[in-house]
Amino acid sequence: MRVLISGAGIAGLSLALRLAQRGLTPILVERSPTVRAGGYMLALVDPGYDAAERMGVIEDLRKVRYAPQRLVYIKPDGTEDFRLEGRALASLAGDRQLSLMRGDIERVLYAKVRDSAEFHFDRSITAIEARSASVAATLNDGTALEADIVVGADGLHSRVRALCFGSEDKFIRFLGARVAAFVLNRDDFPDIGPGETYSMTEVGRGSAIASVGDGRLVAFFVYRAELAHKFDHTDLELRYAFRDARWHVDRLLAGLSKATSVYFDDVAQVVCPRWSSGRVVLLGDAGSAVSLIAGGGASLAMGGAYILAEALADMPGDIAGALANYEKRMRPLVDKGQKTARRNAALFLPNSRFHLALRNAALRLASSSPRVASIAGRLLSRGGDRL
Numbered sequence: 001m002r003v004l005i006s007g008a009g010i011a012g013l014s015l016a017l018r019l020a021q022r023g024l025t026p027i028l029v030e031r032s033p034t035v036r037a038g039g040y041m042l043a044l045v046d047p048g049y050d051a052a053e054r055m056g057v058i059e060d061l062r063k064v065r066y067a068p069q070r071l072v073y074i075k076p077d078g079t080e081d082f083r084l085e086g087r088a089l090a091s092l093a094g095d096r097q098l099s100l101m102r103g104d105i106e107r108v109l110y111a112k113v114r115d116s117a118e119f120h121f122d123r124s125i126t127a128i129e130a131r132s133a134s135v136a137a138t139l140n141d142g143t144a145l146e147a148d149i150v151v152g153a154d155g156l157h158s159r160v161r162a163l164c165f166g167s168e169d170k171f172i173r174f175l176g177a178r179v180a181a182f183v184l185n186r187d188d189f190p191d192i193g194p195g196e197t198y199s200m201t202e203v204g205r206g207s208a209i210a211s212v213g214d215g216r217l218v219a220f221f222v223y224r225a226e227l228a229h230k231f232d233h234t235d236l237e238l239r240y241a242f243r244d245a246r247w248h249v250d251r252l253l254a255g256l257s258k259a260t261s262v263y264f265d266d267v268a269q270v271v272c273p274r275w276s277s278g279r280v281v282l283l284g285d286a287g288s289a290v291s292l293i294a295g296g297g298a299s300l301a302m303g304g305a306y307i308l309a310e311a312l313a314d315m316p317g318d319i320a321g322a323l324a325n326y327e328k329r330m331r332p333l334v335d336k337g338q339k340t341a342r343r344n345a346a347l348f349l350p351n352s353r354f355h356l357a358l359r360n361a362a363l364r365l366a367s368s369s370p371r372v373a374s375i376a377g378r379l380l381s382r383g384g385d386r387l
């Protein structure tokens, strides 16, 4: 079976790897000239961790993980408020979790699958046409490809979804915020130690600097925003959203001009009533983004990829049945993740002094007791779902 995958992110690469392991033929079309580097820090948990184990990549991921040692919370006046470290921090994260840079996950997956899949980098699908027993796709350089099934694993702004399911506005649920992240020049911040993260959350905005292993530092910004109001340049928008902010915010923003890749997007979910239409199916953020507030999008992307590959390999003669099984298995996990994000939005990015105080009180309590930290970890992000 030939499976054409749009997008070589965590979802697309994981799917390609498992398909190849099961003897199917993955073909990937990726708009970037190569697998993306950098990105932002994320925690691989629950279904993603399980899938990584089953696909035999957990040890490779363990080698590129970083170990958070200390989370320091800064008050709006720039002084330290409290810190989470030691057993409390370990309990907040839980046992089955790896802290990773998105780019490192993609690099590990790519190294595992590059020799068993066909890659078309710097390309994008421009047309998809259903045929009686196959599906045909045209790329932006005119290349024609034919496959048994097309998978849209091309993220929040999926091209496959736009081509086969409808325009973006039908599916995107904006959560009222934007996020930016980029890798900083290490030499500009000699005072940040290995494994340290410093973060400052105010009403409506938060900024952080995180040490993510290999001497790398990441700057992170999230803030309340309106969909209709967007500046032309990331720099202008961030400087407006963080005007008057104290602490290191100006220095972090100065790092933006030197950054080689910047992640900047709306904080949003994708709510799609059906993930498949004929021989076309959506995977990962393309069909079911939960948003960074839920904190499990990469894990769901990897877990979903594993389940989809298994379904296709187990039922090669019944594509509709395989796609229905994949959706039946993954839909409850996604619904739960999306609900968690909506429930936690006001705590993740407080919209009032009351919510800010509540959030800080919960984190301060967690910092004093590993038991409370473990409960807080489950409530705030980890769904505890196994594959």
Ligand SMILES: Cc1cc2nc3c(=O)[nH]c(=O)nc-3n(C[C@H](O)[C@H](O)[C@H](O)COP(=O)(O)OP(=O)(O)OC[C@H]3O[C@@H](n4cnc5c(N)ncnc54)[C@H](O)[C@@H]3O)c2cc1C
Binding pocket: 006, 007, 008, 009, 010, 011, 012, 029, 030, 031, 032, 036, 040, 041, 042, 043, 044, 045, 048, 102, 123, 124, 125, 153, 154, 155, 156, 157, 158, 159, 179, 181, 263, 283, 284, 285, 286, 289, 290, 291, 292, 295, 296, 297, 298, 299, 300, 301
């Ligand atoms: C700041 C931040 C923190 C996060 N933290 C966590 C966390 O702690 N834990 C967690 O599990 N998740 C986290 N997430 C969510 C997680 O990163 C995403 O859910 C996950 O990366 C989705 O993977 P994906 O492969 O579906 O999509 P993407 O990562 O968006 O990848 C899509 C791929 O498709 C390519 N592409 C796009 N358009 C086209 C096109 N037209 N043609 C060809 N290729 C195309 C892109 O270049 C990319 O390679 C976080 C997200 C953010 C923004």
